[in-house]
Amino acid sequence: MVELGGDVVALTQVLCDIPSVSGDEKVIADAVEAALRPLAHLEVLRDGDAVVARTRLGRGTRVILAGHLDTVPIADNLPTVLSGSGDDEVLRGRGTVDMKGGVAVMLTLAAQLTEPRYDITYVFYDHEEVAAKLNGLGRLVRNHPDWLVGDFAVLGEPSDATVEAGCQGTMRVKITVPGVAAHAARPWRGVNAIHGAGAVLDRLRAYEPRQPIVEGLQYREALNAVRIEGGVAGNVIPDECVLYVNHRFAPDRDVAEAEQFLREYFAGFELEVTDAAAGARPGLDNPAAKELLALVGRTPAPKLGWTDLARFSGLGVPGVNFGPGDPLQAHTAEEHCPTPAIREALRVLTDWLS
Amino acid sequence: MVELGGDVVALTQVLCDIPSVSGDEKVIADAVEAALRPLAHLEVLRDGDAVVARTRLGRGTRVILAGHLDTVPIADNLPTVLSGSGDDEVLRGRGTVDMKGGVAVMLTLAAQLTEPRYDITYVFYDHEEVAAKLNGLGRLVRNHPDWLVGDFAVLGEPSDATVEAGCQGTMRVKITVPGVAAHAARPWRGVNAIHGAGAVLDRLRAYEPRQPIVEGLQYREALNAVRIEGGVAGNVIPDECVLYVNHRFAPDRDVAEAEQFLREYFAGFELEVTDAAAGARPGLDNPAAKELLALVGRTPAPKLGWTDLARFSGLGVPGVNFGPGDPLQAHTAEEHCPTPAIREALRVLTDWLS
Numbered sequence: 081m082v083e084l085g086g087d088v089v090a091l092t093q094v095l096c097d098i099p100s101v102s103g104d105e106k107v108i109a110d111a112v113e114a115a116l117r118p119l120a121h122l123e124v125l126r127d128g129d130a131v132v133a134r135t136r137l138g139r140g141t142r143v144i145l146a147g148h149l150d151t152v153p154i155a156d157n158l159p160t161v162l163s164g165s166g167d168d169e170v171l172r173g174r175g176t177v178d179m180k181g182g183v184a185v186m187l188t189l190a191a192q193l194t195e196p197r198y199d200i201t202y203v204f205y206d207h208e209e210v211a212a213k214l215n216g217l218g219r220l221v222r223n224h225p226d227w228l229v230g231d232f233a234v235l236g237e238p239s240d241a242t243v244e245a246g247c248q249g250t251m252r253v254k255i256t257v258p259g260v261a262a263h264a265a266r267p268w269r270g271v272n273a274i275h276g277a278g279a280v281l282d283r284l285r286a287y288e289p290r291q292p293i294v295e296g297l298q299y300r301e302a303l304n305a306v307r308i309e310g311g312v313a314g315n316v317i318p319d320e321c322v323l324y325v326n327h328r329f330a331p332d333r334d335v336a337e338a339e340q341f342l343r344e345y346f347a348g349f350e351l352e353v354t355d356a357a358a359g360a361r362p363g364l365d366n367p368a369a370k371e372l373l374a375l376v377g378r379t380p381a382p383k384l385g386w387t388d389l390a391r392f393s394g395l396g397v398p399g400v401n402f403g404p405g406d407p408l409q410a411h412t413a414e415e416h417c418p419t420p421a422i423r424e425a426l427r428v429l430t431d432w433l434s
Numbered sequence: 435m436v437e438l439g440g441d442v443v444a445l446t447q448v449l450c451d452i453p454s455v456s457g458d459e460k461v462i463a464d465a466v467e468a469a470l471r472p473l474a475h476l477e478v479l480r481d482g483d484a485v486v487a488r489t490r491l492g493r494g495t496r497v498i499l500a501g502h503l504d505t506v507p508i509a510d511n512l513p514t515v516l517s518g519s520g521d522d523e524v525l526r527g528r529g530t531v532d533m534k535g536g537v538a539v540m541l542t543l544a545a546q547l548t549e550p551r552y553d554i555t556y557v558f559y560d561h562e563e564v565a566a567k568l569n570g571l572g573r574l575v576r577n578h579p580d581w582l583v584g585d586f587a588v589l590g591e592p593s594d595a596t597v598e599a600g601c602q603g604t605m606r607v608k609i610t611v612p613g614v615a616a617h618a619a620r621p622w623r624g625v626n627a628i629h630g631a632g633a634v635l636d637r638l639r640a641y642e643p644r645q646p647i648v649e650g651l652q653y654r655e656a657l658n659a660v661r662i663e664g665g666v667a668g669n670v671i672p673d674e675c676v677l678y679v680n681h682r683f684a685p686d687r688d689v690a691e692a693e694q695f696l697r698e699y700f701a702g703f704e705l706e707v708t709d710a711a712a713g714a715r716p717g718l719d720n721p722a723a724k725e726l727l728a729l730v731g732r733t734p735a736p737k738l739g740w741t742d743l744a745r746f747s748g749l750g751v752p753g754v755n756f757g758p759g760d761p762l763q764a765h766t767a768e769e770h771c772p773t774p775a776i777r778e779a780l781r782v783l784t785d786w787l788s
Contacts, residue, residue, distance in 0.1 A: 264680045274638075284626075285632050302619065305664075306665050307668070309664075315660070317660070318660060
C-alpha cells in the first residue's frame with residue numbers, strides 16, 4: 081500500500097520493497113495509480129503499466145517530471161535495509177538509486193503541490209531497463225503524445241545532486257569489409273578481409289573527437305568499434321570481416337548529420353546503419369530551467385550517455401536529468417543511496433515548483 | 435570384390451564404388467587386404483583399417499608408396515560413371531581424384547611388380563579427410579614406425595601429372611590483445627581492444643613473405659589472420675580482441691624456428707601456439723627421386739600446402755606427391771578424372787620401379 085503525504089524516505093522504502101523488475105510492473109503501477117486517484121487537483125491517466133497525472137491550472141508553462149517504475153533484476157538485495165542515522169543514513173537495496181528515490185520524490189511533490197507555480201505532468205513508466213522497443217515512455221510517445229506536451233522535462237534518474245543536461249545521440253553502424261577466400265597455403269590467390277579491416281581500424285585509431293559547446297555545455301563525441309568478427313576456418317583466407325562501430329554525437333547534430341559524418345569518415349567502405357537515436361538539447365535557455373539550476377547551485381554537466389530525455393526532445397521538449405543517488409551505484413548488487421540526497425532533491429524541487 | 439591384375443581404370447571404378455567415407459573404411463580395407471594376401475612376394479600387415487604390404491628383397495633402397503582409402507562424404511556422386519572414350523574418357527564420382535585413382539595404380543603395381551628394382555612398401559590408410567588426430571598414417575607412425583622405414587616416399591594424392599615435392603609446415607597462433615571495458619559513451623575511461631588489434635593487423639599487412647630455395651625448389655611462406663573476434667555489447671568498449679594467425683613456413687625451418695620467428699615478429703603481444711605441424715623436405719637429391727623426375731619429364735613444383743608427407747619426413751623419409759587427377763576437383767560434387775591420367779601415372783611408376 082503506497083500512501084502519500086508522509087516521509088519521502090519511508091515512501092522510497094515502500095516503493096523499493098514492491099518488486100518491479102521490467103515486465104513485472106503491474107503491482108507497483110496499480111499502487112501508484114491508487115495513491116494518485118484520490119488527489120482532486122490531478123487528472124490521472126493510464127496506459128499499460130504507465131501512469132500519468134497532471135494539473136490543469138492554466139499556467140503559462142508546463143513542466144514534466146518523469147521516472148521509470150521498473151528495476152533491473154533483484155540480486156538478493158531486497159527488502160531494503162535502512163542503516164545509520166542523520167547525515168549518514170543510507171538505504172540499501174535494488175531500486176534505491178535507479179530510481180525509486182526519484183519516483184518517491186515525484187510522488188511526494190504530486191501530493192503536496194496542490195497549487196504549483198507551473199502546471200506539472202508526472203509520468204511514471206515501465207520497461208526502461210530493457211530493449212528500447214519495449215520502453216514505456218516510447219509507447220506513450222506513440223499512443224498519447226498529447227499526454228507529454230510541456231515546456232521542460234526533468235528525468236529523475238540519479239545524477240548525484242548535479243543537473244545533467246540534454247544527452248548525446250547514439251548510432252551504430254555495421255561496416256562490412258569484403259575479401260576473396262583462398263587456401264591459407266596460397267593466400268595470394270585471395271584477398272584477406274581481416275587484413276582489409278585494418279584500414280577501418282586505422283581510421284578509428286586516428287579519430288579525434290569533436291567537442292562542441294551546446295548551450296554552454298561542452299559535449300564530447302566518440303567513435304568506437306564495439307565488435308569485430310571475421311574468419312571461416314583455420315586454413316582459409318577470410319572472405320569477410322564485419323565491424324560494428326558505435327558513434328556518440330553531441331545534441332547539436334541530428335541523426336541524419338551523424339550518418340553523413342560516418343559515411344564521409346568511412347568513405348570507400350560498405351556501411352549500414354543498424355540503430356540510431358537522436359540526442360536531446362539541454363534546454364538551459366528555458367527560464368524554468370535557469371531557476372532550477374540556481375536552486376541546485378552547481379554547474380550543470382553535459383549528459384554523455386543516451387537517456388530517455390531524447391524521447392521528450394523528439395516531441396520538442398528539452399530537459400535535464402536530476403535525481404538522488406550516485407549513478408555508478410545503479411545495477412550493482414550493493415546499490416544504496418544516502419537518504420539525505422533524497423530529502424535534498426525533494427527540497428530543491430519543492431522550492432522550484434512552489 | 436577387388437581383383438588385381440586387370441585394367442587399372444576398371445579397378446579405380448570398383449574401388450570408388452565401395453563407399454568409404456572417413457570412419458567407414460572397414461569394407462574397403464578388408465577388400466584391399468584380401469586382394470593382397472594371396473601375393474606371395476608381399477608381406478601383408480594390418481592395423482585398424484590401414485593395410486601395409488611390402489617386398490623383402492634385400493634391395494639397397496626402399497621406396498614407400500602411400501595413399502588413403504577414405505573419401506569426403508558422398509554428394510549423390512556414386513556409383514561412378516564412365517563416359518567418352520580414348521583420350522577423352524572420363525571417370526566421374528566421389529574418390530575418382532581424391533584418391534582412389536592413385537590407390538588403384540599402387541594396387542596394380544603391388545600385383546605386377548614381383549621383382550621391383552627397389553624394395554617397395556605399399557601403405558593404404560584410413561581417416562585422412564578428417565581431424566589430424568584420427569589420421570591412419572599418424573596412427574601407423576605411433577604404433578608401427580618400423581612398417582614405415584624407407585628412403586623415399588611417394589604420396590599418390592592428385593598432382594595433375596606433376597611431381598609436387600616436400601611440403602610447407604603450418605603453425606597457428608592465438609594473439610590476445612587486452613583492453614579495459616568502459617561505457618561507449620565515455621570511452622576515454624577504457625582502452626579499446628579492437629582498436630589495439632589494429633597494431634597486429636599493421637604487422638600482418640606489412641609482412642613480406644620469405645621465399646627460400648630448398649633443393650632447387652622455391653617455396654613461399656605466408657602469414658595470415660584467419661579469424662578475429664572481439665566485443666561485448668553494442669555500448670561497451672571491448673576489453674579483449676583475439677586474432678588467430680596461420681603461418682606457413684618453408685621446409686628449411688622446423689617448428690621451433692617458425693615459433694621463434696612469430697614471437698619476434700609479434701613482439702609485445704601475447705601469443706600462444708595452438709597448433710603446429712612441421713613441413714617435409716623434398717628429398718630430390720635422392721637418386722631414386724631423380725629417376726622419377728626424369729620419367730615424369732616436368733619441372734617439379736614445391737608443395738605449399740601441408741600434406742601427410744610431413745609424417746614421413748618426421749621419420750626421416752623425404753618424399754613427393756605424385757598421382758593422377760587435378761587436385762582442384764577434390765571434394766567437389768563434380769569430382770572426375772580423365773582416365774588417361776590414371777594410365778599415365780601407372781606407366782611412369784611402372785617404368786620407374788621395374
